[in-house]
Amino acid sequence: MNDKRIASVIDTDVLIVGSGIAGLMLALRLQSADLKVVLVSKAALSDSNSSWAQGGVAAVTGANPFDSPEAHLIDTIKSGAGLTDVEVAKSIIFDGHRLIAELDRLGVAFEKNPAGKYDLALEGGHKQARVVHNKDTTGKSITEALSEKLWLTAAGNKNLIILENTTAIELRTSNEGCCGATLLNDDSKIEVRATHTVLATGGAGQIFERTTNPLVATADGIALAYRAGAVLSDLEFVQFHPTALRLHNAPSFLITEAARGAGATLLDHKGQRFVKRFHEDGELATRDIVARAIHSVMTENDLEQVYLDMRPIGAEQIKNRFPNILQTCSQYGIDLLTQPIPVAPAAHYMMGGIKATVAGRTSMKGLSAIGECACTGLHGANRLASNSLLEAGVMALNLGDELIASSSAHSTNIISRHQDEQIVLPTDVQNFRAHMYRHAGLVRSQSGLNILLKSPSILVPASKMSAKQYCERNIFQVGLLIAQAALLRTESRGSHLREDYATVNDGKFIRHFEVITPANPTPVTAIDFVS
Ligand code: SIN
Numbered sequence: 001m002n003d004k005r006i007a008s009v010i011d012t013d014v015l016i017v018g019s020g021i022a023g024l025m026l027a028l029r030l031q032s033a034d035l036k037v038v039l040v041s042k043a044a045l046s047d048s049n050s051s052w053a054q055g056g057v058a059a060v061t062g063a064n065p066f067d068s069p070e071a072h073l074i075d076t077i078k079s080g081a082g083l084t085d086v087e088v089a090k091s092i093i094f095d096g097h098r099l100i101a102e103l104d105r106l107g108v109a110f111e112k113n114p115a116g117k118y119d120l121a122l123e124g125g126h127k128q129a130r131v132v133h134n135k136d137t138t139g140k141s142i143t144e145a146l147s148e149k150l151w152l153t154a155a156g157n158k159n160l161i162i163l164e165n166t167t168a169i170e171l172r173t174s175n176e177g178c179c180g181a182t183l184l185n186d187d188s189k190i191e192v193r194a195t196h197t198v199l200a201t202g203g204a205g206q207i208f209e210r211t212t213n214p215l216v217a218t219a220d221g222i223a224l225a226y227r228a229g230a231v232l233s234d235l236e237f238v239q240f241h242p243t244a245l246r247l248h249n250a251p252s253f254l255i256t257e258a259a260r261g262a263g264a265t266l267l268d269h270k271g272q273r274f275v276k277r278f279h280e281d282g283e284l285a286t287r288d289i290v291a292r293a294i295h296s297v298m299t300e301n302d303l304e305q306v307y308l309d310m311r312p313i314g315a316e317q318i319k320n321r322f323p324n325i326l327q328t329c330s331q332y333g334i335d336l337l338t339q340p341i342p343v344a345p346a347a348h349y350m351m352g353g354i355k356a357t358v359a360g361r362t363s364m365k366g367l368s369a370i371g372e373c374a375c376t377g378l379h380g381a382n383r384l385a386s387n388s389l390l391e392a393g394v395m396a397l398n399l400g401d402e403l404i405a406s407s408s409a410h411s412t413n414i415i416s417r418h419q420d421e422q423i424v425l426p427t428d429v430q431n432f433r434a435h436m437y438r439h440a441g442l443v444r445s446q447s448g449l450n451i452l453l454k455s456p457s458i459l460v461p462a463s464k465m466s467a468k469q470y471c472e473r474n475i476f477q478v479g480l481l482i483a484q485a486a487l488l489r490t491e492s493r494g495s496h497l498r499e500d501y502a503t504v505n506d507g508k509f510i511r512h513f514e515v516i517t518p519a520n521p522t523p524v525t526a527i528d529f530v531s
Contacts, residue, residue, distance in 0.1 A: 006163065009191045012036040014403060015180055017168045018200035018221065020050030021139075022371030022392040024146035026198060028106065029400030031153050031160065038161045038192055039150070040183060042201075042216050042467075045164055046140075046147040049202035049217050049372065050389065053139030054256035054324070055123055056110075056131040057103075057393070058386035059096030063117040067128040069094045076387060079125045079286045080380020081494035082510050083234070088377045091358045092387075092394045099393040100132055108145045110134055122261035123385035125286035129261070131386045136256050136322045142389070166190070167467040168220065171197065171228040177365030178228060184467050196403060199225060199354060199369040200396070204238075206471075207479040208347035209430075209437040212244050212254040221373030223474035225354040226481070231363040232515040233375045234352035235478075236485035239383055239495045240442045242266075242290040244346035246305035250332045252346035255308055255325055257385045260284060262321065263312040267340055268297050274306075288382040288495045291345040295442050298344065307340035345442055349388060351379040351495065352485070355514060359398035370395040377512075381494025420461055425469060426476040427456040436479050444486050445500045452483040485513050488529055 014030060016023045019041035027039045041047070060069045072093045077084045100118070104110065110132050111119040121131040134141040154160045163185065172180040172191070180194040201221030205213025226232055243259070243266075244252035260266075260283040268274050278293035279285040285293075294306050310318055310325075315337050318326060329336050353375040360368035371392035378391050426432040432455055439448030457476070460469065491505035492498050513529040 006185060006188070006190060008189065009193065010038055010161065011193045012038045012161070013194070014038070014196045014198060015192045015194035016040065016198045016200055017181060017224075018048070018202055018371070018373070019045050019143075019147070020048035020200060020202045020371055020392065021142055021146065021389055022050075022396045023198070023200035024143065024150055025102075025393055025396035026200065026370065026400050027150055027160070028146060028153065029397060030403060033404040034159070035403070036159050038163065038194070040163045040166050040168055040181075042167050042220070043165060045150070045162060046143045047214070047216060048143055049205075049213055050139045050392065051143040052212070052214055052254065053389055054136045054254055055258050055386045056121060056133030056138040057096075057100065057389045058123075058126065058131050058384065059100050059390055060093070060130055061097050061100050061118050061132060064120055064128055064130060067130050069096070071128055072096070072130060075126050076378065076384045077380075079382050079384035081288070081382050082504070082506060083377070083380035083494065083512065085377025085380075088358055092376070092378050092391055095394045095397070096390055099390060099397065102397065103142060103145075103393065106145060106149055108134075108142050110138075110141075121258040122284070123257040124260060124281075124284050124290060125384045131258065131261075133258065136258065136324045139389070163190075167470055168201075168224060169465075169467075169470045171224050171367070173228050178367035181224070184470065195366065197367050198360065198399065199367070199373050200371050200392075201373045203372045204350040204478055205347045207433065207436050207475050207482065208238075208441060209433040210244065210252045210344070211347040212241050212252055213348070218471040219350070219474045219478035220471065221369060222350075222353050223477045225362065225364070225367065225369060225373075226477065226515065226517055228364060228367070229517045230367055230369075231355045232353065232481070233355040233512050234485075235481050235515065236489050236496050236513065237351035237379075237381050237494060238347060238440075238482060239287060239349040239351060240291045240345040241348035242287060242294050242345050243308050243343040244348075245329065245332070246342045246344035247332055247334075253328055254348070255341060255343060256322070257287070259308065259310055259313070259322060259325070262317065264308055264310040265312060266290070266294065267307040267309050269301060269303055269306070286382060287385060291442060292497060294343075294345055305342040305344045308343045309340040310336045311338070311340075347437070347441065349383055351375065351381065351383055352482075356395075358395060359402050360395050368399055370399055381496060420463060422459040423462050423465055423469075423473055424457050424476070425460050425473055427458050429472045429475060432476060432479065436482075440479070440483050440486055443497050443499050445498060446487065449483045449487045453480065455480070481515060485515075485529065488513055
């Protein structure tokens with residue numbers, strides 16, 4: 001926190017909620033303008049979903065003479081399984097080089113070869129090596145460099161307030177749209193009155209019992225936007241990463257797809273490779289296909305895991321390129337230089353979210369959404385690996401340009417909420433997360449999704465709610481929206497697999513389901529979807 005004396009009311013031009021790559025880049029971008037900025041982070045500034053990203057940023061930089069933005073576009077569209085918005089994808093992909101140049105300028109240490117060109121990794125679904133990275137901790141390199149720059153900028157700067165360990169619990173709305181947010185810092189409420197509010201809250205993996213995401217990924221931005229009445233889209237599409245560590249005593253630690261790009265293979269319980277049985281691209285097929293192949297093998301053989309064998313990469317290359325994975329696995333007794341790693345799919349990335357343009361504009365005036373909590377249509381039904389940091393960074397640059405170019409007056413006439421409002425919470429959040437993993441995870445069915453919609457809940461007075469409970473509320477609310485959207489899509493496409501509707505139905509389902517928020521929504525309210 002750069003201001004120890006936090007006022008209970010703060011007026012600002014721009015409020016940014018979230019401190020992953022999107023929030024940090026936007027805050028830095030806005031420093032070139034005379035705008036007051038408040039940046040809110042739920043934990044420490046550098047503690048975000050982005051900082052856990054291993055693979056890197058997919059972008060065509062000129063380092064690979066065989067690559068082109070057109071080729072990147074084709075791979076993205078193919079991965080999106082019929083639902084990628086081509087104009088959006090073009091716009092974001094063709095800005096990839098601009099983003100990398102900006103990150104470079106801001107001091108991010110990407111790996112380069114002796115000729116000074118970016119070292120590029122190959123990942124699933126990419127026909128060319130194009131992932132700019134820093135070993136297996138690219139997200140950490142990016143967020144640490146950006147956070148450090150932002151702290152330096154904030155020192156003695158009255159135009160930039162950074163609030164750590166602070167949770168946005170509700171958006172403030174007026175008859176003109178969004179005009180800030182109510183925050184909770186310890187037990188104190190802070191009202192931020194903002195001309196422009198930006199949600200950059202990242203992912204939603206904590207809705208599911210097994211996830212590669214950190215504890216902060218509780219779908220906050222999507223829930224805040226939903227309750228304020230902004231349009232959401234594509235909520236049924238949740239990506240499961242094929243290779244998360246699967247041990248009873250360990251979290252679902254991500255084993256980057258770049259490992260398979262470097263030669264790691266997937267083995268069943270008999271030590272046999274199997275992915276080629278499901279797709280000719282084998283281990284380098286898109287993520288939805290590889291995750292489903294693993295699920296099929298686990299189900300056929302009643303297994304809890306399969307194995308990722310990194311030994312084909314070679315000991316020297318493993319030590320040099322994947323030091324974080326080597327070290328983390330060894331903490332759990334797995335020596336990946338001599339043995340395969342037990343892995344299983346885990347919730348990883350939310351393709352759906354707050355409907356937004358490539359510059360983050362939402363359906364609500366005064367409210368923008370950038371990064372994972374937004375849904376631009378780039379990812380369609382299944383995101384191409386490492387396109388997420390690309391999208392988040394490009395959206396931040398675009399929105400920064402727009403906000404600098406425009407300025408508008410503060411909204412008035414706040415729509416007030418009851419002080420003693422009753423909030424709906426899951427009766428047992430861990431039980432709910434386990435049910436989400438089971439019934440709205442990699443494989444879904446009408447009966448399982450209907451079980452989710454009957455999840456038990458309790459009412460708690462708003463005045464008694466802690467920050468943790470506000471996050472549990474978001475998990476519950478967005479989890480149930482995912483279940484409702486998944487019920488509507490009676491086909492299987494991309495990351496969405498219905499065992500009761502196992503095929504793609506292009507005739508009926510090349511379309512997007514959008515959530516229309518009812519007045520005073522509760523988690524158990526039937527939601528209207530339009531497409
Ligand atoms: C990975 O490194 O496999 C994850 C990167 C991503 O989700 O794009």
